[in-house]
Amino acid sequence: MNITRAITRKIQDKLTSGKVLVILGARRTGKTCLIREIIKQTNIPYLMLNGEDFRVAAQLENKGIEEYRQIVGNKKLLIIDEAQKIKNIGKILKLMIDEIEGLTILATGSSAFDISQKLGEPLTGRNISYNLFPIAQCELTETENKIETASNLEQRLIFGTYPELLNLPDFVSKQEYLSELVNSYLLKDILELDSIKNASKILNILRLLAFQTGSEVSFSEIAQKVALSRNTVERYIDLLEKTFIIFKVGGYSRNLRKEVTKNSKYYFVDNGIRNAVISNFNTPELRNDIGQLWENYIISERVKYLSYNKTPHNSFFWRTYDQQEIDWIEERDGKLFAYEIKYSRSGTKIPKAWKEAYPESEFNVITKDNYLDFVV
16 A cells, blocks of 8 residues: 655655754654655755664764765755664754755654654754654545545554554454564663663553553552552653653643643554554454544544644643543634544533533534544
8 A cells, every 4th residue: 555644745845944854753654665755756866874773873973074074975965764873963963954055854763752852952943843653544545435444444443554554464464563563663662762671561551551541540550550669650651652652641621620630641652552562453343442442543543633734732631520521622723622532422412511611612522423524
């Protein structure tokens, strides 16, 4: 399946910007393939380097501007894949972009932890960042019709949408791919990031988060269950966010004393990763967590859609102490939009407390019948 990524054109339009363009995303989301596709469609002279090659790292580390000029030569586009692997990469790129006239740099990274540390501060005002997720439904609509989308929905709830996975022929291959991805790539990145020795603790935390999808998460409760300190659990969960495995949604509160905002919810960037973590690839009719799968899928797809469209917004969940709740709140242009996410509608109504506190807000229920309008 040949899919044009949503950020392709945006990056192509900036290739002569004289800035550092940064593509951030988890391993295997297609960053290198995206770069190769961009290269095919440009006539700009380029140099492509791989940050994971120790010879490249040695070539770039601790050099002066004249040496960088020699490396770049007459090329106008410098591409560095997995740039976070190079020591002091932020300072190196700042020096290049400041001193080499007419140069644009395109860098990728699979860890926001490393990228924010190594690219962030030195390049303030000089870089443009793009997030690359597993394939989004808004990208898939370019290659499939609504009948095909409907027939593929259950598989996407179970296996997610990592690019390579979409081309695998059967369920067994997809299960093996996801299990290998979790154990050999995603966890490996986390362990390397912070010199963590105990992968089983990280995996146990991920499992607990998977079972609590759509519910508020208590760091203290998780710490007790995995026999770690609360601070360690908080640090590990932060690393899971910065390696693009999970993302956080905070609680909304503006008017009511009884609104809950203390804890956050965590969702997986991809449903397939969630299911691999708990080793459950059963079909929807055999599961008791279909509501969680649906909520995770819809919210992750909405996040992709908002990111790719650069839509200014704030997002939250909402709940009161007497258990009135709404899954997803968006604040856009000074207006509130509330969304309840249900696999089947079953008479869902707007919570009374929300309606009274925020009468000007819009309320919608997102189901299998109308979800495409929400994520495409």
